[in-house]
Amino acid sequence: MRTGGAAVPGGLRPVLPSSPPGYALSVIADGDHRFRRPTRPGRVVRMKLLMLGGTEFVGRAITEDALTRGWEVTVFHRGHHAPPPGTSALHGDRTAPGGLAALGAGEWDLVVDTWGGAPTAVRDSTRLLRERAGRYAYISSRSVYAYPAPAGLDEDGELVGGSPDAGANAYAEDKRGGELAALDAFGDRALLARAGLILGPYENVGRLPWWLNRTARGGPVLAPGPSALPIQYIDVRDLARWTLDAGAEGRAGAYNLVCPAGHATMGSLLDACAAVTGGGAELRWTDPSRLLEAGVEPWTELPVWVPEGEAYDHIHRGNVSKALAAGLTCRPVEETVADTWDWLRSLGGAAPQRPDRPANGISAEREAALLGL
Template sequence: MKLLIIGGSGFLGRAVVVEALARGHEVTTFNRGRSGADVPGAEVVRGDREVRADLDRLIAGRSWDAVVDTSGYVPRVVGESARALSGHAGTYAFVSSVSAIDGFPGNPATEDTPGWPCAPDAGPDDGGYGVLKAGCERAVQQGFEGNALIVRPGLILGPHENVARLPWWLSRIARGGQVLAPGDPDTPMQLVDARDVAIFTLDQAERGTSDTFLVTGPAGNTTYGEWLGLCKEVTGSDAEFVWMDSRFLAEQGAGTFVELPLWGGPPSAEIDNFWSVPTARARAAGLRTRPVAEIVRDTWAWLREIPEEQRVYGVKTQHGMAPEKEAAILAAWAARSA
């Protein structure tokens, strides 16, 4: 097949390009060249999707069997791409997010739950991440004349992760010593590797599927304690986990998800369904996901080749807790427990 990947040099987009090339597809990537190195073997077209002249230059005299859009965040921008590529591709695969689902994670996600209210021509200031992703979905469905494939992934990890959730934890645990471990170690999680999302997306694009899928790992495929334990195991660290009550951490001003990656804070109805996303439709369509132990092992194998001082813990948002703050909270917990 001939494939166009919008993005293709960062995290998930890179995984899509690598998998597509491994399948023998002819791959073109379209990006600004700012997120990472290009994957060897792909044709690279430099351009900004927000510039119409760049889109026109991309599509001039070209066509593809499918487009995979891994870098769409603003409905107005995604809609422009979808309309421009109509007639130049048979399928438009848009990578959205489970966060696009109306009411999630306070309300359960289902395969057919509509997205948050958001217009397909909304701008960057018209909502948060999930709301805008919902608008992007509508922009593709309404603007592209062909098959519209919507992939709503859950929490994505794996090698080349540029959100830096798992890379931060691996780096922190590798340094050893007492490590602040948030909440209940038995908290179930639901993680998926970017490579498995890429495989599933390409499988559906090759079939010309027009549907919406929730794509993540099985519910409870690890727990928070098992996950951090795997990080300790692969790094060979002497880390000592100090598990702290979530309410205490909230009182200490510990930040959820970003400051302590993948910790959602004290139990709350607002996040009840975060780790229980159903994937029956995707699994029936062929989704297969690798063990969490493999995700952690392969991510460390990639990360350990990058000097500590050169690691970036998040492209847009700095992830992880500052050492000084962690030390202060550890001291407060020790004093409380004395």
């Protein structure tokens, strides 16, 4: 099952590091590698970040967070969207022959990669950069766990198959292949950020934007019950902050990245949507059995929502104790919703939509029929 991510114009609250950058970084040699490592608390050293992507959703949030830290940021992208001001841009297409030529020179302390397609793109990038980059953070997905993942599964759970040499396949296998590529090239210098559902400003998958636009229209809203059903997601800016903190601290290995159980519910999410969009929406909580009997598709027709069962355990009941111990903090759902609404309004309500993802949301006619209107 896919997860998604998005971006933030200047009107939104700036994101600062969750922990003060109170460490000195020293350059050390490891064969032909030159990289920085954390030492005792002291002066702050400006990090050099190479962001593979950096113009949309997750990549943009990471880039903007790095800029708030005063880091030197290079963005490698295809040139379809402008990167945030203050970055250096390199252009190339990772899927094309010779597409990495612009990365043929240069050294970086940290590389962050959000790639979700054929693992060969991660393989080629990591092999090219392993001698010239200190650490490699790959934004992976909790989709790499074999389905069904039991409730409370931690990072040692069973994984899907994958290969760094594979072409594009299914999303889960592609992400696992990307993980293996990062591990093969960088070993204990590779960080695997296994994000779950990603929400927040710049979302180009259409989940939270759909709910915001729907509640903004007002009137009776089909709300999938129960309202107290806990959900797990991560605000894209909390993902960005944790990834950069972890990379700077020299963390490695896999981490599940979603908010802890009890952080939010379907009720708190939709109540926040209704409140921030003007309060004209009337949430009509509907029994999940009735929705399923009517053929409503969880996750897509009613985004974020999954009824209790195997799929729910897989998506919304992950163990994040390792990430919490490593400094993960999650902002309130009301803040995520409000900032996403501010961003969405700045676009006139029309959120960007990734061409490789289907549009989310139930049709107005089908919703009205289910509500008996």
